[in-house]
Amino acid sequence: MTLGTRARKREWVAGGDAPGHPASKGGPEAAAAARKLVRVNVPVARPMVHPPVPVFAAVLLVASLLFPYWTITLYAPQYPGGLRASVYLTHVKGDTDEISNLNHYIGMKALDEAAPLERSVAVPTVLLFALGLALSAWVRRFRVLLRLPAIAFPAAVVADIAYWLWRFGHSLDPAAPIRLEPFMPVILGRGEIAQFATVAMFGPGFFLALAAAGLAIYDLVRDRRSSPRAVTAVPRIGGGGR
Amino acid sequence: MRANRMSLSAIAVLAVALALAGCQTGGGGAALPQDLQGLIQARELTPEQVRAAIQTYVPPGKYDDYLMFTSGGQGGQVLVIGIPSMRLLRVIGVFAPEPWQGYGFSQETQEVLGHHGADRTPISWGDTHHPALSETNGEYDGQFLFINDKGNARMAVIDLRDFATKQIVKNPNAWSNHGAVVSPNTDYVLESTQYAIPFPPRPMPVTQENYNQYFRGLATFWRFDRDKGRIDPARSFQIELPPYWQDLADFGKLVSDGWVFINSFNTERAIGGTLEGKPPVEIGASANDMDYLHIIDYRKAAELVAQGKGTVVNGMRVLTLKEAVDNGVLYFAPQPKSPHGNDVAPRGDYIVVGGKLDPNVTVYSFEKIQQAIRDQAFSGRDPYGVPILKFDAVVAAQVKIGLGPLHTMFDDKGNAYTSLFLDSAVAKWTLGPPYKTGDDAWKLVQKLPVQYNIGHLTAVEGDTVKPGGKYLVAMNKWSVDQYSNVGPLFPQNFQLIDISGDEMKLLYNMPIGVGEPHLAQIIPISKVKSWETYPVGTNPLTMQPDPRAVQPGKQRIVREGNTVHVYMTAMRSHFTPDRIRVRRGDTVVFHITNIEKTKDAIHGFALAGYNINLSLEPGKHETVRFRATTPGVFPFYCTEFCSALHLEMMGYLEVAP
Numbered sequence: 047m048t049l050g051t052r053a054r055k056r057e058w059v060a061g062g063d064a065p066g067h068p069a070s071k072g073g074p075e076a077a078a079a080a081r082k083l084v085r086v087n088v089p090v091a092r093p094m095v096h097p098p099v100p101v102f103a104a105v106l107l108v109a110s111l112l113f114p115y116w117t118i119t120l121y122a123p124q125y126p127g128g129l130r131a132s133v134y135l136t137h138v139k140g141d142t143d144e145i146s147n148l149n150h151y152i153g154m155k156a157l158d159e160a161a162p163l164e165r166s167v168a169v170p171t172v173l174l175f176a177l178g179l180a181l182s183a184w185v186r187r188f189r190v191l192l193r194l195p196a197i198a199f200p201a202a203v204v205a206d207i208a209y210w211l212w213r214f215g216h217s218l219d220p221a222a223p224i225r226l227e228p229f230m231p232v233i234l235g236r237g238e239i240a241q242f243a244t245v246a247m248f249g250p251g252f253f254l255a256l257a258a259a260g261l262a263i264y265d266l267v268r269d270r271r272s273s274p275r276a277v278t279a280v281p282r283i284g285g286g287g288r
Numbered sequence: 289m290r291a292n293r294m295s296l297s298a299i300a301v302l303a304v305a306l307a308l309a310g311c312q313t314g315g316g317g318a319a320l321p322q323d324l325q326g327l328i329q330a331r332e333l334t335p336e337q338v339r340a341a342i343q344t345y346v347p348p349g350k351y352d353d354y355l356m357f358t359s360g361g362q363g364g365q366v367l368v369i370g371i372p373s374m375r376l377l378r379v380i381g382v383f384a385p386e387p388w389q390g391y392g393f394s395q396e397t398q399e400v401l402g403h404h405g406a407d408r409t410p411i412s413w414g415d416t417h418h419p420a421l422s423e424t425n426g427e428y429d430g431q432f433l434f435i436n437d438k439g440n441a442r443m444a445v446i447d448l449r450d451f452a453t454k455q456i457v458k459n460p461n462a463w464s465n466h467g468a469v470v471s472p473n474t475d476y477v478l479e480s481t482q483y484a485i486p487f488p489p490r491p492m493p494v495t496q497e498n499y500n501q502y503f504r505g506l507a508t509f510w511r512f513d514r515d516k517g518r519i520d521p522a523r524s525f526q527i528e529l530p531p532y533w534q535d536l537a538d539f540g541k542l543v544s545d546g547w548v549f550i551n552s553f554n555t556e557r558a559i560g561g562t563l564e565g566k567p568p569v570e571i572g573a574s575a576n577d578m579d580y581l582h583i584i585d586y587r588k589a590a591e592l593v594a595q596g597k598g599t600v601v602n603g604m605r606v607l608t609l610k611e612a613v614d615n616g617v618l619y620f621a622p623q624p625k626s627p628h629g630n631d632v633a634p635r636g637d638y639i640v641v642g643g644k645l646d647p648n649v650t651v652y653s654f655e656k657i658q659q660a661i662r663d664q665a666f667s668g669r670d671p672y673g674v675p676i677l678k679f680d681a682v683v684a685a686q687v688k689i690g691l692g693p694l695h696t697m698f699d700d701k702g703n704a705y706t707s708l709f710l711d712s713a714v715a716k717w718t719l720g721p722p723y724k725t726g727d728d729a730w731k732l733v734q735k736l737p738v739q740y741n742i743g744h745l746t747a748v749e750g751d752t753v754k755p756g757g758k759y760l761v762a763m764n765k766w767s768v769d770q771y772s773n774v775g776p777l778f779p780q781n782f783q784l785i786d787i788s789g790d791e792m793k794l795l796y797n798m799p800i801g802v803g804e805p806h807l808a809q810i811i812p813i814s815k816v817k818s819w820e821t822y823p824v825g826t827n828p829l830t831m832q833p834d835p836r837a838v839q840p841g842k843q844r845i846v847r848e849g850n851t852v853h854v855y856m857t858a859m860r861s862h863f864t865p866d867r868i869r870v871r872r873g874d875t876v877v878f879h880i881t882n883i884e885k886t887k888d889a890i891h892g893f894a895l896a897g898y899n900i901n902l903s904l905e906p907g908k909h910e911t912v913r914f915r916a917t918t919p920g921v922f923p924f925y926c927t928e929f930c931s932a933l934h935l936e937m938m939g940y941l942e943v944a945p
Binding site for chain 1: 859860884885886931932933936
């Protein structure tokens, strides 16, 4: 992998296309030489990004730690401004005490009881995934493998949130004062629990992670289009001359 | 008939204007004015009344522009009222137990309220008179409120972060006081003794000789420590005064900063004696044509006290009358008989005194007072040697405004407003230069009848260096025919008056049915930065985290000898612990923290059988201590409806025999 505009790459080219080669000076010798394949250093063909896309994606992924992945707002007459919980990878912020307190009436666990393992490993995991992403810019051999965790990450988070919502909705304390049928809280959009209307949506953290995954995929696809094909295409040009 | 039609068409115009303003969605625009017209006609309202109604109407969910802090009179409370809606927003317990707030039941508030009368019984009432908002550079700063208890010579400090009383100090050398006023930066809160008693206080026959020789008045300067939010009695001082009844006071400001002015009555030193055929005090004390305005250089007094002058009487440093006179601390100026009201104009240049029994307000010039002192322009000395400044040398103007002038407030346009007790009116009149000049100066502008027997009045920031104008409230002693009869104890009558225009306009009547308020003060609501909840575990007395605050999961019952400490939390909808077992004779101490963080998630804690009742606002930590003298099973419960399962928020105290 190369950096900057002066970066070069060793490739097979038709002799006539090689700069400074006798073929480029014209004449019959030259014509013959032009048909001969030579191995030269050529400037890298694809446009350069500063910094390379996977590194940028890694930064987005790390930054996502600072923002909520999922938010839920509960509206009820006696809470004119609504009650908010913002779920980060590491913690829950907002009116969590009040929401947990209300949850106890229907026998739902307190918010901070959710996903203890996930929360405890969130930071090293994200850093590791981001590191993989960043490394994939240089380590070309395993680049798909290195990027895969980061690409799968947003979906995994959504799945985990869904799991915990399901679990919360299906492990209601039977001794709770208000008994509800087990239910699956809404993960995206509007829902309803007792006098509360809920609005759930993904937060900026999730979208950052999604963008990181998107960039990683985009970069992979583009990478496949430019460099690997150039390698195979050149001999075909040369062969055509024979 | 014609007048009737005219007023109806005026109403129609107003109603159309209303509809246009309120109904921009169009379509049914024509129907609304007719509805309104019908409503207005059915209620027989005049255009002025409709206008007043709109002006004072604060729609549901909207806020008032101003807060009025008014004394609650004999209720010993402070009332907080929104303006212009005149809705009662809060009652603050101050000098009397106030069960809703659990005031006087918790250890914290019992400490505040713990004064005893001469007979050693706890004082359970107060006569709140004069609220005074704390000031910075002569303007209300919305941090503290002070109020005096005339009935027992006490002064209270209320913290406006939580609208709760934090401290009450008792004047050790008096049994009555009048007035609470603050210096421009709230270094001092001043009270004057209303009724003189022997000084130092001691038993003695009330004879004229004793009265003249041993009775004294006092000006008490309570030193306020703003950082601590407390009056510091050790740094407070008193100035001994002749036994005239020192009445209302005001601090100088700006040009007159450093001075204090107190009016007085009964310079006749009447002591009554109705049973012995002598005239009652009301006659005896009204004999002289002139009483004395007290003019005090309190900065100098404070310096003298700091130098160690004066004596200590009952723990209070007192600058003696002789020291005050000898050092040029105290001067008198004659004022028309039995005056009331004593108010310094916004620039600090004039002192306005209501005549009460004289139809004039007498306006003293601070500049002239200073000149007269420099010139030694004395007309004589009183029997105690206090120099009396010449009346003509110190008076700037006398403005004849009506009968029974009492208190004066100011607006932002150079006008003064004085209550006329006998006329039952508010007089609007103009100040002189530099407020108004030429023919506009010292002139009665308007008299607005009020219902009835007005005492104090108050205007928006009307006693500060920057009056707000806009509204004035007349505080009437008699309501007579203004309200439905609710028995012989008639409500007082507050009347909101619009003073923003050239003419004063009466807007609204508000009955007060909890006591007879005296003074009130009005502050823009934006200046008061109160808390919605306490940080969890806050001791309301210190406003700091309480070391004994109870964390969730740390609730426990600890026995130490014969004392049982219950560390309890309150949270919707349960107390933890909820079953407590003690033995007869144990001392039980409840340490209760409301661990809620949600505004308005208030709990109460009431324990039957032991007269225990607390209010636990979110985050508050309070303590209650009692001896379990009687065996039995006593339920305790939450007294503030907190949730759907509020009734279930209870527990049992078992006192084993």
